[in-house]
Amino acid sequence: MAREQRLDPEVEVLWEDFHAQVNVPSAQLRQWLLTRGSGEEAFGADPDLGLPEPGRQILQVLTKRKVDLTPEDIDVMREAVDRIQSLVDARPPRGNADDEWRHSLLDLGHDILIER
Numbered sequence: 005m006a007r008e009q010r011l012d013p014e015v016e017v018l019w020e021d022f023h024a025q026v027n028v029p030s031a032q033l034r035q036w037l038l039t040r041g042s043g044e045e046a047f048g049a050d051p052d053l054g055l056p057e058p059g060r061q062i063l064q065v066l067t068k069r070k071v072d073l074t075p076e077d078i079d080v081m082r083e084a085v086d087r088i089q090s091l092v093d094a095r096p097p098r099g100n101a102d103d104e105w106r107h108s109l110l111d112l113g114h115d116i117l118i119e120r
């Protein structure tokens with residue numbers, strides 16, 4: 005019988021926060037990042053290499069199970085949550101109509117138009 009691996013309670017909370025903040029499904033995020041990163045080389049042999057950072061790292065974390073997280077993944081999650089919250093807190097006067105602001109959030113996997 006397999007034993008359940010216990011995670012640090014702080015990582016458990018971070019996992020929940022990360023998945024609440026990164027509210028764009030992984031396939032949609034990948035498509036967005038491919039569009040943002042598209043250049044002449046972006047659609048070569050390995051199109052994921054053309055994905056902009058930190059979106060590519062966020063996308064990689066989204067494909068993992070909690071028990072498979074590395075310390076680097078935990079750092080990516082923490083940074084993503086902090087960056088998303090900072091951007092949301094700094095909502096520009098035009099709000100959702102500010103494409104640059106909204107695109108910055110989408111680059112991190114957060115769509116401000118998705119209801120929580």
